[in-house]
Amino acid sequence: MKKPSSLHPEKMAVVGAGLVGSLWALMLAQRGHQVDVYERRSDPRIGPAKGGRSINLALSDRGWRALEKAGISEEVRKIALPIEGRLMHAIDGTLTFQRYGLPGAPGLHGDPQCIYSVSRANLNRLLVESAENHTDVNFHFGQKCVHADFQKAELTLEKQSGATDVVSYNRVFGTDGAFSAVRDRMMRSDRFNFEQRYLEHGYKEVSMQPDAESAFKMRSDALHIWPRGEFMLMALPNPDGTFTCTLFAPYAGPNGLDGLQTREQTATYFETHFPDVLPLIPDLLDQWETNPVSSLVMTRCHPWHEGDTACLMGDAAHAIVPFYGQGMNSGMEDCSVLIDLLDSMEHPDQWGEVFQAYTDARKPAGDAIMELALRNYIEMRDKTGDPKFLLQKRIESKLATIYPGRWIPLYSQVTFSHTPYHHALEAGLRQDRIMASILSRPKIEETWDSPEVAQAAIEALEKTH
């Protein structure tokens, strides 16, 4: 049977051909709609990736589900590298590996439960290519949306030459990122709320090249973290043998990015805090001089739609900090949720109801993943080096093994499940309170593995339900 939304093909405009927009364009075309995608940048398939650097993203279950729905997960798997856990580098060089997945839990694609590193540029190219292979999708690169008129259902696009064009549509989807032009127009609507906040911390990326034999210089199935309190270095491997290394730090203060202006200052900083990294990146100081410091912005808004004509998805609706590796995944989950709602639509005049249901379902999820991502920054930079925290993770992993489906660690709920983020956050807070009391037991370092501790934790959890 044809899907109801495809019984009435419409003219759809998608603004922004990033990770979410190109995937969404494909999903709409698969339902029989005529889709035009307007992207201010040039075609990502032409020319090298921006800056020639390899910038990667962690893809996990929520993203995979959306790719699966669009029928392209197998293609994406070919360019994805499994990452099985995090490897913490202490200042004295001690390494501690912590598996992401639960023992024995089956993962995706026949792999153990893990996350996957993908190159942002390659994934974007693949998504654009897959959408463009569909006869009903047309990409218009080098066209920036400068105005949207929701009453007239028109977009004004500025071409690279400076000339403008006005196009019409039945529905418009704003997938144009954190500084969305579509959302800018919604802000003039009555009772539309919007908040923007910059983190006091920024980041800079550098690449670690493979060794002389083209092999990875560090373990390639791990996300490496050098937790240093208020700042941290992270390295995520790429399938080409390189690592993308990112320093996240406050702008100001003694360990801040603002203090890393000269080669000497940068060399001293890395020698002091990351001594094992310097020999692995011989051109670190050259890269440091060339690569920019970037800021981290968060946005929230409500509602995520305008009547039955306009809808926001991905970073345009919810830009978050990157510390849970969920920005793109949550944007792709927007696509899964909205396409399911469209597929359940019984009449073609229900777009307004569908958009309202989408806002109702996704807004609490967007707020929760923003909070989770902020909390995870503190966890990654401050707690992953703390023995008490590592003990908590060991106890939780044990509980998850003894009581499968009853005790599910927060990381697993966020990364390896489709539980709405706000439900995961609530459950995580509950479990954290129980763990705080378990960890305060006398001699917990010796008794953590005992049946009494496990019993006490699960009983406390079940009492709270």
Ligand SMILES: Cc1cc2nc3c(=O)[nH]c(=O)nc-3n(C[C@H](O)[C@H](O)[C@H](O)COP(=O)(O)OP(=O)(O)OC[C@H]3O[C@@H](n4cnc5c(N)ncnc54)[C@H](O)[C@@H]3O)c2cc1C
């Ligand atoms: C350092 C860092 C690391 C990250 N790591 C991860 C990770 O590991 N896992 C994860 O899931 N997420 C991660 N993220 C988040 C992820 O990058 C974003 O959530 C994701 O890119 C959002 O996709 P999007 O398509 O909504 O927006 P974008 O990727 O920003 O795409 C928006 C597109 O719209 C275009 N556009 C903008 N304005 C206009 C306009 N006016 N007219 C036409 N086109 C326009 C832009 O050129 C762009 O192509 C990370 C983010 C950062 C900053």
